[in-house]
Amino acid sequence: MREVHRRQFRLGEVPIEQIWLDPKSRDDIPAVLKGLQHIWSDEALRARLFALLEEHVQPEVDHAVGRPGMALWPVLVLGVLKQGLGCDFDRLHDLANNHGKVRAFLGHGDFGDETHYECQTIRDNVSLLTPELLSAVGQLVVESGHKVAKKKPGEPLRGRCDSFVVETDVHYPTDVNLLWDAMRCLIRETGRAAVKHAVGGWRQWRHLSREVRKLFNGVRSTRRAKRRPERVEAYLERCRGLVERAVATVDTLGDEGIAASTCQSIRGLIAHARRQLDQVERRLLRDETIPHGEKVFSIFKEHTRWISKGKAGTPVELGVPVALIEDQHQFILHHRILWQGEDVDVAVPMVEEAQALYPALRACSFDRGFHSPTNRVRLDALLDVNALPGSGYLSKANRERESEESFVSARRAHPAIESAINGLEHRGLDRVRSHGADGFARAVALSVLAANLHRIGLLLQKRERKRLRWAA
Incomplete structure (x- = not known):
């Protein structure tokens, strides 16, 4: 109840x-x-x-x-x-x-x-x-916030769109330490399940974990591993043996009708361990280059992406990009999590989704990372003012377009979105510690909702302070 x-x-x-x-x-x-x-x-x-x-x-x-x-x-x-x-x-x-x-x-x-x-x-x-619930509640909050901000009826909304990386709580990934992550979890989960249900072979699972850790310490740095390939072979051989033992154990557990969730968790760890075994062997023993698409950057938060935007002092960010649109009243109208793709892939969907929620959105500014010729044409059809700057050398027509007063005004107001991004980072989005993609999406939606409620609260506090000054 x-x-x-x-x-x-x-x-x-x-x-x-x-x-x-x-x-x-x-x-x-x-x-x-x-x-x-x-x-x-x-x-x-x-x-x-x-x-x-x-x-x-x-x-x-x-x-x-x-x-x-x-x-x-x-x-x-x-x-x-x-x-x-x-x-x-x-x-x-x-x-x-x-x-x-x-x-x-x-x-x-x-x-x-x-x-x-x-x-x-x-x-x-x-x-x-759920993220869906929080997005629906967020729309109610923004509509109410516009009344508090005294948005005039019929006044068009002017948005600014940007993205930033929300970091996940992961360590720096290498194929060797990801193999260790998979093995220690596999040994622990399989050992506990085997002991609980009286399946043999895992009585000394804690000792096995310490043994694998000792082998991992001998190859944890690339320089050390390449100088001593026999250590890598010993590490891989021991891990393969334990993986095959875990496969036999989980089959036995499944035959005995043990909880499906336990068996599914162990099978997932087996898949992680086998992938990392293959990648470590190919990179360290065969001197191959692993394609980026085959890599996983965390076995605990598999949605983590390797983001390299070329920022000074931040060569790599481990997390998931989030795009957002903020209006002139400093309310976040819409956000989108980029599980895949880049900024250029979401420019048009972001505006379309935001306009479905707020039809009054008639202008929006972007960074150059959102530009493509197709995006330019499609956004021109959606917006009265499309402040999407071109990349590379600009033709005469494009220079004239970007010199228009409405374009210049929108671009000058665009850096204010960095304040919204900073506010979100102070509201839990500097690093998300929630588990799973659902937990990540919930944290992002809650932070956006909290930021909009905080904005309403600030406006009301300012109004109340002004009333108190007049009453004094």
Whole structure:
């Protein structure tokens, strides 16, 4: 049984719309909470938000039956706070249990309410927020934010589009250390499953892991490995033997009807180990060059990409690029995760998707990395002002086009998107530690939502400070 929000007030509980937040505070918590309070205070907007939460959170489950679970509004508040503050679950756990204002937004009073949240409970409930739900909620927030920013009816939106790399929590990858990652996890998972279900061959799995680590230490640097190829052969031979033993063990576990998830996890690690065995042998013993398309840069976060944009001081970034469009009111209209492809591949889809959400988007600026002749033509058909600068030598017609007042004005406003990117990096997107592609997408969507709510909160705080100055 799960409600969107508890309908019955408790003794000492303050209605969310009446919670006082210091307009002079420069901390992020009051600004984010102010944005959430604004959404709550609008009854029509709140009804739409509640309908989205009921529709998208575990739609396969009947929320009217079963034991009570955490209400959906507190789940959204905690998820937004986590990314809005760029904190981990441990700090969020402390805030949920000890921060008075945060507890008031969760629906707890300060008189006799000793409700305590466990850290794992918070983790499990925040993970119920899907990227699709957060994108739909984000659209409601942006529409409300435009009213707060006093966007005039019929005023066109002027966007600026750019991308940045959101790093994943991985170490620097080499084929040798990725093989070690696969082997240590394979030995651990297979050993535990074998011991638990009385399958022989893995009683000393901890010793086997130490043995493989010792062999890995002898070849972990390329210089050391190429000078001593016999060490590489010994490392590979030992790993192959353990992989074949794991294959026999997982077949035995499967025949005995052991949990399919355990067998699937072990088979996935076997596939990782076999790929790395092949690549280490080809590179170090046969002196081959491994094609980029065959490489995997983390066995734990397989969506990680190797990004080299030629930036000074940052030759390589390990993560996933994220493209976004921000409007003139500093709200992020749309974002897209680039699991594959480059900036030039998403310029047109980004504008088309943003216009499907916000038809008033009539102008947009880009960097040169988004340029291609096809993109130029297609964006000219979509936008009134297409500030897409050409790359390379410009013809006379293109120089005249880029000298137009509307183009120059859009390009001058374009660098402001770096502020939005910096804000997202301070809201959890400097490095995403969530597991899996779904966790990564959830973290990105939550950060974008938190950034827009923070923007609303700042505008309302500024308005309140101005009112207080006039009243003084």
